[in-house]
Amino acid sequence: MSFSLKLFLAVLFGAMLTLAYAPFSLWFVTFLSVTGLIHLLSNSFPKQSFKLGFAFGLGWFGAGVSWVHVSIADFGGIPLIGSISLMLLLSAYLALFPALSCYLVNKYFTNKLWPIALPFIWLAVEWLRSWFLTGFPWLSLGYSQIQGPLAGWFPVIGEFGVSGLTVLISTALAIWLADKKWLPSIIVVTVLFVSGVALNQYQWAKPSGESARIAMVQGNIEQALRWTPEQDQPTMDKYKNMSADHWNNDVIIWPEAAIPKLEPLAADYIKQIDNLAAQTNTGLITGIVNYNFETQEAYNNLIGLGQKHQNDKDDDEDANEHGHYYYFHANRFAKHHLLPIGEFIPLENWIRGLAPIFDLPMSSFSRGDYQQSNLKVKGYHFAPAICFEIAFPKQISANLYFNTDFIITVSNDAWFGGSHGPAQHLEIAQVRAKEFGLPVLRTTNNGITAFIDHRGQIQSRLPQFEAAVLSDVVQQVKGYTPYRSFGDWPVWCLSLIMFCLACWNKKQLKDS
DSSP states (O other), rough: OOOHHHHHHHHHHHHGGGGSSSSTOTTTTTHHHHHHHHHHTTTTTTHHHHHHHHHHHHHHHHTTTTTHHHHHHHHHHOOOOHHHHHHHHHHHHHHHHHHHHHHHHHHHHHGHHHHHHHHHHHHHHHHHHHHHGOOOOOGGGGGGGTTTTGGHHHHHHHHHHHHHHHHHHHHHHHHHHHHTHHHHHHHHHHHHHHHHHHHTOOOEEEEEEEEEEEEEEOOOOOOGGTTTTGGGHHHHHHHHHHHHGGGGHHHHHOOOBOOOOOOGGGGGHHHHHHHHHHHHOEEEEEEEEETTTTTTTTEEEEEEEEEEEEGTTTTTHHHHHHHOOOOOOOOOOOOOSSBBTTTBBBHOOOOOOOOSSGOOOOOOOOOOSOOOOOOEEEEEEEEEEGGGGOOOOHHHHHOOOOOOOEEEEEEEEGGGGTTSSSHHHHHHHHHHHHHHOOEEEEESSSSSSOOOOOOSSSEEEEOTTEEEEEEEEEEEEOOOHHHHHTTTTTHHHHHHHHHHHHHHHHHHHHHH
C-alpha cells in the first residue's frame, strides 16, 4: 500500500469519528476508526507515524468541529475562504496531538507492546490538549461511548478513563488480530464490554426522595440581535413574559446572558424580577454580563435572585417581599474558562482590529476563580458551568460540595446554527451527569435545553429554534460515584503501571 493511500485512509478514519458522537451516536464507529489508524501505523515506518496521526487528526477535527465555521462565517464578518481557512487552522492545531501520540508510540515501542504503552501516551497527550492554551478537550474519545457498552464505566473512571479503555481495546484489536491472536482479543473486548454493561445496572447515587420543580426558559433570541442596544428591553420583556405563568415552580432558570444589558445598567429590572420571584416564593437564576466601571473589568456571570433559603428560615421577615439582590451581591458565579476569540483575545494588542471576528461584542472578559461557591436559590445549591466549561470535569469537580444538589450549565449555542455542535454540547453534559451522579440542568438560548438525570439520561428536552419553557420535577440524589471521590488518579496510576511494564518488556527484549 502506498503512503499516499495510507494518508487518505487516515483522514477517512478520522472523519468517520464524527458519526460516533451526537447527534449520530454510532458508538461502535470509534473502534472501527481507531483500530484502522493503529493498523496503518503498525505497517508504517516510525518517521511516517507523525504524518499519519496528523492526517487522522485533520479528518477527526475537520469533520467533528466543522460547526466552528458557522460562527466564523455568519457572525465573524470574514469571507467564506477566510472562515474555512481559520477552521482548517484550528483543526490542524488539534491534529498535532494525535500526531504526537502516534509518533511517540511508533518510535519508542515495537508493535507488540502498543496495547500496554499507547493508553498512557494517548491520555497524557489528551491531558495536554485539555490544558495547553487554556485547553480545548472537545471530542475526546470517551464522549462517543455514552450510548455504548462502556457507559457503565463513566461513574467509575470518568470520560478520561473511558477514553483510555477505548484506545486499549482498539489497539489490542489492531495488533492482536493482525497476529491472529483471536482469543486475547475476544477476552479483552468481552471483559470490558460485559463489565461496562454490568456496572451500568448499579446506581452509585440514588434518589433521596426529595425533589424540586424547575422551569427553564429558552428565549430563542437571534444571535444578530443579542447585543443590539435597541433590542435590550424587548429581550428582557420576553423573558419576563415567558416566565409569567411559571412562578409556581421552585426555581426558574434563564440562559447565558439572558439579560443583555450590563448589570449596573439593568439594576432596576433585576430588582423588579428579584422582588417578583420573592413574592411568589420562587428562586431564579439568570445569565448576565457584569461590567465594573471603576475597575473596567467584565465578567460573564450567573446570578441568583428571589428566594435564597427554603421557607425563609435564614432570611429576614421581609424576604418574601423584597428578595436578596443588590449590585455585586455574593450569590453569583463568574465564568473561569473563557473561550479564545469569543471571550478573550490572545495577544490582544496585536490582533485586535485585524478582522471583525477579533472585535466581537463581549470578547474581552476577566476570568473568574477556578473554585467558587455554589449558587443558592430556594434552599437548593447549584454548581454552575457556563458554556463550554461543562467540558472540563476537573473544574466541575472542584465546585462540587457535600450539599451540592444539581449541576447547572447555561449556554448560547445560537453561534452554531443547525450544525451538530449543540448536540455534541448536550452529549458532554450527559457525560458529566453520569460521571458525578448528579442531575444536570442545561438551559440555552435557542436549544438544546434539557433536563438530564443523575444517570446521564435525558429526562425531557425542548426542540431547537423554538421559544418555549420546559418544566419538570428533578429528583435530588444522595451518594457519591467513585469518580467524584477519586477523579482521574486511578486511571493515571493504572495506565502508568501498564506503560512501565511496556518499558520493562522493551528493555528485556533489547537485552535478549
